[in-house]
Amino acid sequence: MLTTHPFDDDKLREECGIFGVSNGEGAAALVALGLHALQHRGQEAAGITSWDGHQFHTHRAMGHVAGNFDRDDVIRSLSGTTACGHVRYSTTGETAIRNVQPLYAELASGGFAVAHNGNISNAMRLRRDLVRRGAIFQSTSDTEVILHLVATSQYRTLIDRFIDALKQVEGAYSLIVMTPEGMIACRDPLGIRPLVMGKLGDAVIFASETVALDVVGADYVRDVEPGELVIVKGNGELSSHKPFAPQAARPCIFEYVYFSRPDSISDNRSVYSVRKAIGAQLAIESPVEADLVVPVPDSGVPAAIGYAQQSGIPFELGIIRSHYVGRTFIQPGDKVRHLGVKLKHNANRDLIAGKRIVLIDDSIVRGTTSLKIVQMMHEAGAKEVHMRIASPPTRHSCFYGVDTPERAKLLAAKMDVGGMTDFIHADSLAFVSIDGLYKALGEAKRADIHPKYCDACFTGDYPTMLTDQDELAPPPDQLALLAEKVG
Amino acid sequence: MLTTHPFDDDKLREECGIFGVSNGEGAAALVALGLHALQHRGQEAAGITSWDGHQFHTHRAMGHVAGNFDRDDVIRSLSGTTACGHVRYSTTGETAIRNVQPLYAELASGGFAVAHNGNISNAMRLRRDLVRRGAIFQSTSDTEVILHLVATSQYRTLIDRFIDALKQVEGAYSLIVMTPEGMIACRDPLGIRPLVMGKLGDAVIFASETVALDVVGADYVRDVEPGELVIVKGNGELSSHKPFAPQAARPCIFEYVYFSRPDSISDNRSVYSVRKAIGAQLAIESPVEADLVVPVPDSGVPAAIGYAQQSGIPFELGIIRSHYVGRTFIQPGDKVRHLGVKLKHNANRDLIAGKRIVLIDDSIVRGTTSLKIVQMMHEAGAKEVHMRIASPPTRHSCFYGVDTPERAKLLAAKMDVGGMTDFIHADSLAFVSIDGLYKALGEAKRADIHPKYCDACFTGDYPTMLTDQDELAPPPDQLALLAEKVG
Amino acid sequence: MLTTHPFDDDKLREECGIFGVSNGEGAAALVALGLHALQHRGQEAAGITSWDGHQFHTHRAMGHVAGNFDRDDVIRSLSGTTACGHVRYSTTGETAIRNVQPLYAELASGGFAVAHNGNISNAMRLRRDLVRRGAIFQSTSDTEVILHLVATSQYRTLIDRFIDALKQVEGAYSLIVMTPEGMIACRDPLGIRPLVMGKLGDAVIFASETVALDVVGADYVRDVEPGELVIVKGNGELSSHKPFAPQAARPCIFEYVYFSRPDSISDNRSVYSVRKAIGAQLAIESPVEADLVVPVPDSGVPAAIGYAQQSGIPFELGIIRSHYVGRTFIQPGDKVRHLGVKLKHNANRDLIAGKRIVLIDDSIVRGTTSLKIVQMMHEAGAKEVHMRIASPPTRHSCFYGVDTPERAKLLAAKMDVGGMTDFIHADSLAFVSIDGLYKALGEAKRADIHPKYCDACFTGDYPTMLTDQDELAPPPDQLALLAEKVG
C-alpha cells in the first residue's frame, strides 16, 4: 500500500480527487492521467466512467491509478469521448467496491454517473427519508443520496431534477456528473472544495487541481465558481447556471497548507508561494537563533525555504527521506517495532551533530510524529531543536470531506502550546498565527464577520449546518468518527 | 514496479546491496530492515538466508523487500541468530528466481550461502572450465562460480578452500558468506564495492552502506578493508585475514556521486557533504548569472544546495516530483505517450516564468531526460536554462556490478560538451572537472599514477583485468551488454 | 473452470440452486456444505448471507463453493444461526458480482435478502415501471424486481408487502428470503422449480434437492408445496401460508431427466429409479439386437442400466471418462483442436471393436456431442451404433430458469428423427415417447388437459404467461437468448 506522506497517520487526509473530460478523444486515458496526478488526494480506490454515445462503461478498483488504470485492456473498455473519474479513501471488504465512485444509476431518463469531492452533512437524514419511501441504496456513501433525490424528483427535465436534489443537500460538494445529454460540473454555494476548468483542443476538462491540467497538457481556463453549474453538451456547447442564492464563498484554507500539490495554482495563487510566504511569516512571528533550517520532508520543504530566506539561516536536508517510503514496510516481530520511524526518515547525522536546528513542518495533528522527529534530531546530536509549524493549531474536526481523527485525539484540542512543547520534547515550539496565515494569503488579517476561507479546523467556525452531527445528540466532536464513515 | 529515481532509464544503476547479522536475536528481521534501507541498490528481487544452528532457511522473491519480507510467516520461517540477505536487479521468468541471492549449496562440509555485490570479470572463462570438469550450474549468475570453486578446491579446511576460490576470480566483490561454522565478510583487494561493519549489542553486522546500520540502530565500527576477510564464529569470536598481496585500494567514486544514500558515511566522509562540496566546486568552476538554482529532484538536491550557498543565488523547488513516481504509470494509448515526463516531474510555473535558471543534476547518461527537463523549463517560461552536472562526463561502461548502457548509448561517448549543450537545448552546460571531483573528496587533484578511486566510467582507466571482455574479440565497450547479463 | 458434465455445451443447464438454514448453530457452514452438494445446479458463482440477530453478513464470489466458502475466515465472518445461499450461472465482468445472489437490500423495515431459483417472465416490464417511479437497480437480475416491489408496496407488514410483490410477478420461482423477523421459503403457484424442507435437530432446512439434506445429515420432512409460503420465525415458530388461488401444479419434468442428482428424491420418487425406468421403457419401445449397452458417462448410466436389465444385453463401460473432465483443458494451437473430445472421453477400444453397440444418453440438445461420440465408437471398430435417448426430442426453449440455446440451435427443432439419425451418423436413433416418459413416472400417459408436469421443452405447452417474450414482437423462440440474459 502506497501512502502519500511519510507520517501519514499524523496528517489530515483529503478524501477525494475528481477529473472529467468532455468531448476529447481518448477521454478515459486522459482521465487516468489526471487521476494519477491527483493521487495524493485519495489513494485507496479509483474509478472511471465513460460514455460512448450509446452506453456507459465503468471500471473501479481498490488501489492506485497506476497498476489499475494504465492497462490497455481497461482503457480500451472505457470507450468514448466523455469520461470522468474519482480517487478516494475507502474501507475494505466486499462493500468497499460499491462505494468506489463514480456512482452510477440507470434512471428513467437514462444513465447518470456522479463523482463527488466533499461530504454531505445531512446525508443520514436524507437517506432515512428516502428509504422510508421505498428507495434501495447500493452503497453506504453519502453521495448516493444525490442519485435517489434526482431519481425521485417531481421535476421534468434532468437539470431541474438535479438542481432540486442539490437544494436539499447541505455541506461540501464539488461534483462531476455524466448523463447522455452531457457533463455537469458544479460546486456547492460556499465553494468549500476546489474545482477548476481547463481546455485541451476542443475538449473541456474539469479537475480538483491545476496540476492535473498540467499533466494532460491542458490550459487552465478558470475556477468553477462557488454555487455554479457548468454544463457541457455532447456538441460542445457550454453554459453556466447559478441556481442558488448568492453567498460569500468559503474555500478550504487547508488546501494551501497541505492538501494541494505545491505546483498547483488555486484561485490565482501559487500554492508553493503561499507556503513559502507562511514560512517567511513564521520567521517574522517566531524568530530563533539557529545554525540550520531543516524541513520535515517532503511537505515542510516550501515553508522551510521561506523561513530560511527570511531569516538568513541556511536551508539544509537534515532529514533524509527514503525513496521507498511509499511502500509501507510492516515490521515483523516485536524486537524491531520501535525502529519504525527510521525506515522512512533518517537523520543526516554528520550535518546535525552539535547544531541548533529550526525544524519546519506544515501541521501537527496527533503529535506522535513530531515527537519522534524531535527525538531523532536529539539522538543525532542536535544541540537545540526549535519546531516551527506552518499552520495554526488544529483543534477541530472537519465534516467537509477530510479524514480527521476524532477531536479527542487532536493534540491541540487537549493542550496549549506550552504543553505541546513539552510533549514533543522540543526546545521551543511555535505555530503561525491565524492572522499570519491570512497575511500569507494576501489578506490584512482574518475578517471577523465574513472570513474569506473555511478555517473551521483551526477556529471551530463551521460555515454550514451540521444536521447529521446535531441529531447525534452529544457534542459533535466526540462523534466525528461516525460522520467520517458516512463520508 | 517501483523505481528509485524519477528518470531511471537515464541513470546508472547499482546492481546490489548486501546485509548480514551474526549472533543477533531476530537476525532475519534485522536483515529485512537492513535490506529495506538498501532498497535503492537493487529493486527487482531480494533474498534472505538464515542459519539456526541446525539448518539453513532461505526465502527469495521477485520484487521489493516491503511486501515480501515484512510478512510474519516469512520472518518466522527464517529462524536463527545468523542471517544474510541481498537485493538485486534481475531478469524475469522462471530462471530469474534461481539467480536471486543468497546463492546456496550443500557442500561436503555442509551448507554454504553467499551474497555478492560486484561483478566477477572472468566468470565466463571460469564457468566453462568448471563445466568441462563435470560441474552443473543452477543459475546464470557470475557469483555461482565461487560456489563451484569452493566445492572442487583441493584444500582441506573451508577457509582455505574459500581463499583458494577467491584467488582465481577477478573483478569486484563484496561478499557475505554463511557456513555452519560462522559468517565471513570480505572485499576484493581493490575494495571496489563498499562494505561496512557495525555492532548492535553482541551482534556483528555487515552492510553495503552505513544507512542500513542506522536503520537497525547499530553503531558503525569500521569499513571492511580492501582484501580483508572478517570471520565471525558461532561463539562470537572475530578474526581478520588478509590473504592477498597488498595493493593500493580503488573504491568506486560513483558511490559518492549517485549510488549511496546522502545520509550514508563512506570512508569517514558524509555523502551529503561530498555532494554539496561538488556543487560548490561547480559554482566555482562554472559560474553563471541567474535568478534561481533548481535541482532535478531528488538526486540533484544536495549539489544544488552547495551551488546555491557558494554562488548566493537562491535555491528553489522549480520542479515538483510526484509523490507517486515510485509506481510507474504505463501510459495507455499512443495519444498520451508524450505526456510521460510530467507524470513524474512538473514545472513550478509560477516560480520559473521569466527567470534565469541554473539546473543541477548529478550526471548525464543517455541525455534523454536532461533534454525533457530543459524543455519543460522552457515551456514553463524560463528565460535562460543553464545546466550544471555534479560529475564529469560519463564516457565508459562499468564492469564491476553497475548496470551501464552499452558505450554507444552514452551521450558523452558520442559528443563533446558543445554538442551535448545543443542536444539538450540548454543555454549553457558544464560538468565538474575530474580534478574538481577529487577536490570535493579532499584530494588536491586526481593522481596520475595511483588515483585514489576507481573512476573508469569517467576516465576508462580500469583497475583490473577484464578477461571475459578480452575474449569477446571486438572492443569491450560494444559488448558491454553481454557482460551485464552475466553480472 | 470446472464443468458438471463432460459435454456441457450440449446439455441444458439448470441455472440455480438454493439452500437455507434457520435456527441452526454454524448455519453458514451448513449452507456451504449444502451448496457444495448443489454445485451441479450452478457453477459460476455462489453467495451466502447470514443473520446474527443484529446484522446481516454477506459473502459472494465468482467460482465454486469449494475454494471460496470452505475458508475459515469466510465462514467465521458469516456469523449467526440463520443463513441462506445460492449457486448460479452468471456472466463475467464487474457487473457480474452484483448479480450473484443472495441479493440484499436495506428496507425501512430492516435488511431483506433473497435467493431465487427460477425466472420471472415479466421482469423486464416490471423493471421499466419501477424505474419510472424512481427506483434505482443495482443489478441486471430479474430477481431484483422482487426487492423493489417489496420496498415500494403500500401494505404495512413485511409479509403483506412480500405477498403483494409475488402477486405481481409471473413465471417460476422457488425463493428463500431472510429478514430480521425470520426466514421465508416459497414456491410459485405451479411449483415449477423444486424446494424441499428438512430438519436437523432444532434447525429447519430448505434446499433445492434432498441430496443437500443428506450431505448435512438432515432428515427430509416434506416438499414446500406449490404456492406455499413457509415462515420460520427467530424463535423457531413455523407457519404455512397459501395466498394464491389454488391451481394444478406443474413441476419441471426435466429435473428427473437430467438436472437433479440421481440420489435425490423428488416428490417421493427416486431420481435414479425414474431414470432406470425410462431406460427400461426405451428398451420396450425401441429394442435392438446388440452385443453391449454402453452409457455416455456419467449422465447416461442409470438409463443404460435400466435398458440393459430390461433387454438382457450386457452393460459395459465402452467409454471411459477422464477423472479430470472437470477442469477444462483449453487446447493450445490449431493443430490439436480436433482432439478435444478424447480429452474427456476415450473409447475402450478392446471392448468395442467388432461389436454392435446400444449407446444411451439422457438427451440431445445441439447434437454436436452425439455426433462425436458416435464417430468415436465407429473409429474404435464398432460394427453398429444404435443411439437411444432417455427423453423425448427437445424442441422448445425454457423461460423458467434453464439455460437453453435459442430455438434455432436445437437439433430436434430443425429436423425429424430420420434427419437426426443421419446427422449423427448412427445406425439407428430413438427417443423415449412423451407418454413413455410419463409412464416411467407412474402415470398411464400424458394427460391432454392438465398434464402433471411442465414439459414445455418437449411439447411447447408453456404453463404461464410470457409477458417479456410477447413484448419482444417476433416469435418467442428466436429471442430466447434475450430472455436468458435477464434470467
Place this chain on the structure above:
Amino acid sequence: MLTTHPFDDDKLREECGIFGVSNGEGAAALVALGLHALQHRGQEAAGITSWDGHQFHTHRAMGHVAGNFDRDDVIRSLSGTTACGHVRYSTTGETAIRNVQPLYAELASGGFAVAHNGNISNAMRLRRDLVRRGAIFQSTSDTEVILHLVATSQYRTLIDRFIDALKQVEGAYSLIVMTPEGMIACRDPLGIRPLVMGKLGDAVIFASETVALDVVGADYVRDVEPGELVIVKGNGELSSHKPFAPQAARPCIFEYVYFSRPDSISDNRSVYSVRKAIGAQLAIESPVEADLVVPVPDSGVPAAIGYAQQSGIPFELGIIRSHYVGRTFIQPGDKVRHLGVKLKHNANRDLIAGKRIVLIDDSIVRGTTSLKIVQMMHEAGAKEVHMRIASPPTRHSCFYGVDTPERAKLLAAKMDVGGMTDFIHADSLAFVSIDGLYKALGEAKRADIHPKYCDACFTGDYPTMLTDQDELAPPPDQLALLAEKVG
C-alpha cells in the same frame, strides 16, 4: 486441489507420468495433451522441456496440466519439434519447483533434460559420493544423481556416459532424455514402471500409458522393452540398444489393479478386461448370496461389472459420486467435520434400503475409507454388507516410485482378514488370492521362482537391492517415509 480418486488418502499413489515427442510439429502442445491424459499418475506439479534445434525451453508449474499448460503463451514459449514432459507428486515450498521435472543441466556436451518415472533405490548413497567429489545439487530429487553421473563420467560419447550412469543406479526407472543430438527413452532392466512407444505421422512418441497415445491420435507401436534404450536422432533415425545383462522382467502388477486407466492397454492386455476378470475371479473364489453388486466409484466399477456378470447378481449404482469430488471441500468449523465422506459419496438410499449388498473396491490401504463406506451402507438401511477386494491384502511398502504409507499404517500389515472384517464392520470380507490375481492376467498361478510381475506390495518379494533402505539400519518398512521423500 483436484484429486483423482474420491478417498485418495486411502489409496496407493503412482508418483509420475512421462510423455515425449520426437520430430513432431507442435511437440509441446502434444506433450501437454499427453500429460493431461496421464494426470491421474501425478497431480501436484508438471513440467515440459522443448528443444528447437538451438536451445532448450522449460516451463514448470505446481498444479495441474490444465490451467498451466493449456495457455497459448506457455505453449508458444516451448518452441521446437522435440519435447518431453512429466507429471508428479511433490512437496510444497520454494524447493518444490526445483524438484519438478524435467530436470535440466548444461553439460560440457550441451543441454541435457530428463523426465523420470520410478525411484532410484541407491540415490542417497550415490549423492553422498558425488557431493564429496564437489558436485552441487540443485534439487532433493533422486533423479538428479543421473545428471551428475553423466556430467562426471569418464567416457567420451554422451551415450556411453549415460549408460555408465545407468549402470551405477539401482531401482526402477522409465526415462525420457533430451539432448541436442536426440531423444532417448529407456526402462530399467526389470521394466518395473511402464513405457510405450507410438507413432503419429513422422513423429515418434513415448508415454507411460497407451491412453496418452489415444488422446493425441497416435498409434501404439510397442512397449519399450525392459533394459532397452531407444534413441531417436534429430533426423528421425531410430536405434535400439540393450547394454545390460539379460534378466527376467518384473513389471508392476499394481498398474493393472489400480494405477493405469482402464482404457489403457499394457503388454497387450486391456486393463479394463483384467479388472473385470479379477472381479469374476473374486465371484468364483468368494461367492455370497446378495441382492445387489455395488461398486465403490469409480475405481471399483470394472471389477464390480465382472463380479455381477459372473454371479448373476444385478449391478447397481448404490453409491453416487459427486461430480465435484475433484475439488476438495475443506470443511470449515468442527461442527461439520464428520460430514466429510458424504460430500464425495452419497448412498442411493432408495436402492440400498433392505438389501443385501456386495460392495466391490480395488484395494484396502489404511482401511479408513472402507470403514466409512460400509457404515454409509448400513445407515442407508442395507441388510447385509459383503466387501470384496479386487487385489490381495497390501502388506508391504513400495520403493519403486509409489507413494505408500509407512508399513505400520497398512491395515493388512497389522491384522488378518478376520480382524479387518471386524475393523470395517462388514458382514464378510474377502480379497482375491495372489494366484487368482495371476489367473486374471492369464497365468496358471504365481511362479515361485521367477514370478512374472513385481508384486512386492503383496508378497514382500523385492526384485532389486534396496541400498538406501539397508543403510538406514532399522527394518526398512519403518523408514519407508524417508525413502519416499527422496523419491
